[in-house]
Amino acid sequence: MPIKQVVYSREALNTFESEINEFGIIETGGVLMGYVKDETVHVIKASDGGPDAIHEDVYFRADPNYIDMFIDVEYANSGGKLRYLGEWHTHSQIIPEPSPKDLNSLYEIAESADDFCLLLIIGAINFKVDEFINRSITVIKHKHLKSPFSLSSQVF
Numbered sequence: 548m549p550i551k552q553v554v555y556s557r558e559a560l561n562t563f564e565s566e567i568n569e570f571g572i573i574e575t576g577g578v579l580m581g582y583v584k585d586e587t588v589h590v591i592k593a594s595d596g597g598p599d600a601i602h603e604d605v606y607f608r609a610d611p612n613y614i615d616m617f618i619d620v621e622y623a624n625s626g627g628k629l630r631y632l633g634e635w636h637t638h639s640q641i642i643p644e645p646s647p648k649d650l651n652s653l654y655e656i657a658e659s660a661d662d663f664c665l666l667l668i669i670g671a672i673n674f675k676v677d678e679f680i681n682r683s684i685t686v687i688k689h690k691h692l693k694s695p696f697s698l699s700s701q702v703f
């Protein structure tokens with residue numbers, strides 16, 4: 548059952564906005580958590596990168612221990628409703644595009660996932676949260692489909 552669209556919560560958007568306010572056009576990011584219903588991915592929560600994240604002009608790596616803890620805590624607090632969906636990070640672009648490196652890491656994560664993995668890239672240059680839809684791209688890689696493709700996104 549391929550997923551056709553992704554819906555982002557206001558809470559997730561608030562995390563993106565406050566991270567971009569903090570880091571500007573230096574890359575930042577984290578993980579996405581939520582659930583799948585009716586061929587739609589609902590992203591409910593997004594993490595920041597954590598205390599040992601690496602933020603550079605064209606490189607970001609989240610703090611692995613912090614991310615593992617975030618996933619475990621959110622999973623437990625939601626009674627297992629919220630699961631890991633994928634990753635997000637910013638680019639110093641207006642209209643963001645995933646790099647070849649980003650797509651490679653998406654392939655790798657999707658390979659070890661049960662079904663699929665999401666990658667959200669947000670353009671951090673002059674970012675305004677009201678323009679999130681036009682200033683971001685969400686790519687999905689299904690484990691059993693050859694190529695990733697971009698999803699249409701909405702905010703609720």
Ligand SMILES: [Zn+2]
Nearest residue numbers: 638645646649
């Ligand atoms: Zn990237």
